[in-house]
Amino acid sequence: MMETDYELSVRRRYEKLTRTLIRRGLSITTMESCTSGQIASLITDTEGASAILKGAYITYSNEAKIMAGVSADTIEKYGVYSVETAQAMAAACKKAFRADIGIGVTGTMGNMDPANPEGIPGEIFFAVAADDGISCKRMELSPQPTRLRYKLVAADAVAGEVERRLAEGEAAADIWKEG
Numbered sequence: 711m712m713e714t715d716y717e718l719s720v721r722r723r724y725e726k727l728t729r730t731l732i733r734r735g736l737s738i739t740t741m742e743s744c745t746s747g748q749i750a751s752l753i754t755d756t757e758g759a760s761a762i763l764k765g766a767y768i769t770y771s772n773e774a775k776i777m778a779g780v781s782a783d784t785i786e787k788y789g790v791y792s793v794e795t796a797q798a799m800a801a802a803c804k805k806a807f808r809a810d811i812g813i814g815v816t817g818t819m820g821n822m823d824p825a826n827p828e829g830i831p832g833e834i835f836f837a838v839a840a841d842d843g844i845s846c847k848r849m850e851l852s853p854q855p856t857r858l859r860y861k862l863v864a865a866d867a868v869a870g871e872v873e874r875r876l877a878e879g880e881a882a883a884d885i886w887k888e889g
Contacts, residue, residue, distance in 0.1 A: 724752035741803040748861040764807035800839035819860040
């Protein structure tokens with residue numbers, strides 16, 4: 711299978727992100743549903759990632775999310791495709807693996823999920839948890855040609871949010887160094 715220019719750009723972005731995490735000594739973990747481990751895979755494509763990736767969950771089913779630490783009440787109250795569930799996923803994996811950063815991703819990739827019919831095709835939620843709090847985003851993905859492309863678009867957005875959070879943290883650290 712030939713890589714597209716977009717796939718190569720996402721892979722390069724994750725290589726840079728992983729090297730940044732290694733350089734800064736920050737650990738990361740994921741709990742992925744609709745991306746099925748794509749984010750963890752992209753992180754581990756860079757040599758040395760074992761120093762920072764503490765572990766990862768692929769929680770494709772509601773039951774798997776609950777077994778990995780997401781409250782059944784959260785899923786029941788807000789739905790599996792929600793800001794609250796993505797936040798709970800990020801917090802649960804961060805806690806379970808004692809990582810500096812936890813990522814949670816849930817949603818549908820352009821099709822209906824028979825187990826969760828309330829989902830809107832192409833709607834995803836992702837959260838990034840760190841010691842300074844949890845940020846969460848909602849995205850509507852346009853139709854993509856392949857399942858891989860859906861996963862790459864979601865992973866690209868997640869990388870952007872992690873980069874943004876790292877930049878904010880670096881700026882805050884620089885303020886303390888100057889003071």
